[in-house]
Amino acid sequence: MSDAAKRRIFAMLDVDGDGVITEAEYLSRVDRAARACDRDPHHPLVGVAREAHREVFRQMDGDGNGGVTFEEYRAWAGHEAFEESCRPALGSLFDLADHDGDGRVTRGEFTRLRAATGNSAEGAAVAFTALDGDGTGTVERSVYLAAIHDFLTTGHSPMADAYPDGHPDPRELAPR
Numbered sequence: 279m280s281d282a283a284k285r286r287i288f289a290m291l292d293v294d295g296d297g298v299i300t301e302a303e304y305l306s307r308v309d310r311a312a313r314a315c316d317r318d319p320h321h322p323l324v325g326v327a328r329e330a331h332r333e334v335f336r337q338m339d340g341d342g343n344g345g346v347t348f349e350e351y352r353a354w355a356g357h358e359a360f361e362e363s364c365r366p367a368l369g370s371l372f373d374l375a376d377h378d379g380d381g382r383v384t385r386g387e388f389t390r391l392r393a394a395t396g397n398s399a400e401g402a403a404v405a406f407t408a409l410d411g412d413g414t415g416t417v418e419r420s421v422y423l424a425a426i427h428d429f430l431t432t433g434h435s436p437m438a439d440a441y442p443d444g445h446p447d448p449r450e451l452a453p454r
């Protein structure tokens with residue numbers, strides 16, 4: 279992944295823009311997604327998502343001081359990190375949106391999830407259309423995770439078209 283892509287993703291995760299991702303900032307993604315997906319904060323899937331995100335944060339925080347700098351993120355981010363910890367964490371967010379547990383989300387479920395994690399409703403709609411390649415009106419978990427993997431590791435993804443320059447605007451990711 280290029281430094282430009284890493285910087286863009288880091289800016290998305292550094293919600294307050296102070297140059298350090300705190301655990302609270304990172305875990306707030308889970309809370310926003312749970313609320314948007316109408317999951318009780320004590321639902322077992324929310325607990326799974328929190329634990330998966332804690333593990334990602336632990337791995338990103340190379341020096342263990344409770345904050346992730348860009349340098350730490352740069353050293354950590356890539357294919358191995360995605361497969362080891364990001365895939366489970368992002369999959370756990372998908373599972374929050376997948377209320378019937380069939381491994382697919384509808385346009386509404388997808389839009390709520392993506393908006394909670396910082397996308398505009400319009401961007402989520404574009405991304406959904408790009409990922410619903412078979413026109414069934416659903417996006418499968420494996421397709422969703424593959425698209426995120428591709429964006430994180432190569433900077434290219436069908437979901438990238440949801441953004442004017444192929445990247446999300448970090449200002450869209452501020453807590454709502």
